[in-house]
Every structure is written in C-alpha cells, then in structure tokens.
Amino acid sequence: MRKQIVAGNWKMNKTLTEAQSLTSEIANMVADEAPDNVQVIIAPPYPFIYAVQNLIPEMGQILLSGQNCHSEDSGAFTGEVSASMLKSLGAQYVILGHSERREQFKETDQELAKKVDAALKNDLKVIFCCGEPLEVREANEQNKYVTQQLTNSLFHLSEEAFKNIVIAYEPIWAIGTGKTASSAQAQEMHETIREHLASKFGKLAEETSILYGGSCKPDNAKELFSQKDVDGGLIGGASLKSRDFTDIIKSF
C-alpha cells in the first residue's frame, strides 16, 4: 500500500511568529480531524524549521522538510544550507528540483542528482519535483520532458536508495496560477511517471508515492486524490492557511 502524503511548501512566506502560529494551528487541526493514514509534511523556510519543531506532536503524523539543500556537506558556499544541517534541525525530508529552483536559480538535472545523493547520505527522504512548462505541454512533449528529468536525476540510484524518494509532479503552468491540471491530465502523467520508474526500479515503482502539485485547493483535492496514481499533493498557496491545508488533508 502506497503512503498517502500531503506536503505543504510554504516557499518564502511568513515571519517567525506567523510560522509558529500556523504550525500550532495545523498541529491541532491534524490531531482532531486528519485521517491517521495520511502523512503530513510541512516545509517552512530554513530559519523556522528548528523553532517550529517543538510545536509538532512527537507521534510523527507531521514531519518537517527543507525546501532545498546544497550538494556539499559544508564549505565556502555563502548563503547555502546543507543536507546535514537540515537533518540536525529536525527535518526528515527535503524538496529538491522544485520548478522555482530550476527556473530562477538555474538548477540542472545533473546538479539535482548530486543534491539527491547528499540528501540520502544524510538520511533525508527526498520529495523530487518534476514537471513541464506551458510550451512543452502545448507541443504535447510533456511525457518525454518529465521522464527525462527523472532519468537524469534519479536513475543512478540503487533500489535501496530509491525507496527514500517521493515524486511530486508539478505542471509549471499550474503553479500559483489558479489553473489546475484536470484530474485526467494528472492521472495520465502520474501513470506515465510510474511506468517510467518501473522500467528502472521494477516493483518499487508501485510503492512510490507520486504527489500532484499546482493550484491544488480544498475544492479540487478530492477529485485529484481519487485518481489511481495520485497519492497526495505538494501544496503551495493553500498550505499557508491552516483551514485550507487541513481540508486538503481530509480529501482522501
């Protein structure tokens, strides 16, 4: 049985006090309302990870994630944060390859492969993002584009290492735009991703959680999560409101 996951990517939002309030609200709502079988992950900005970890119950239904990490453990990389630092702050996951990192910070598939290795070496699980821009979708090249991203950054892993990977499919044209992929478009791509992963990792692909991201909200989450190969969501904007985020978690 695949793990159902709802992860909130807070991106560069909130002050410390706001982050603490949001975490407390989410912790209370999840304790009272969330189905036990859903793994909840929150990814606050780096400086808040340590400060919010005490607000999360120890049972582990809510885990913490970084939004990125460097590929080296330490060194002269001003402004960067390593996987070992995230681990020492209490994070269990890290998001890698988000389209905002790929586009704005020019992260390449090859660099991401190194970041994946650094994360796994430091016992972090990886939420690995993939997804196509609008022009690729319009040219109907999305399957080739996304599977190539996966091949380039993940296919060097051993089966043992790959068990620690969660995939997030995020059509770039749907991120923060209010446009959502239809549930049929999401299912089609998730199935393509699973088949591609199976070509390298065999049966493990059936165990891999594949999340959808891109304007996922309380009013469309149920329809998206009901698709056979959609195992949850990577939520941006709606994860900044405890009510919306919890309602998404309750959508399975």
Ligand SMILES: O=C[C@H](O)COP(=O)(O)O
């Ligand atoms: O990491 C989350 C995704 O970029 C989706 O963001 P969004 O829900 O604001 O569209």
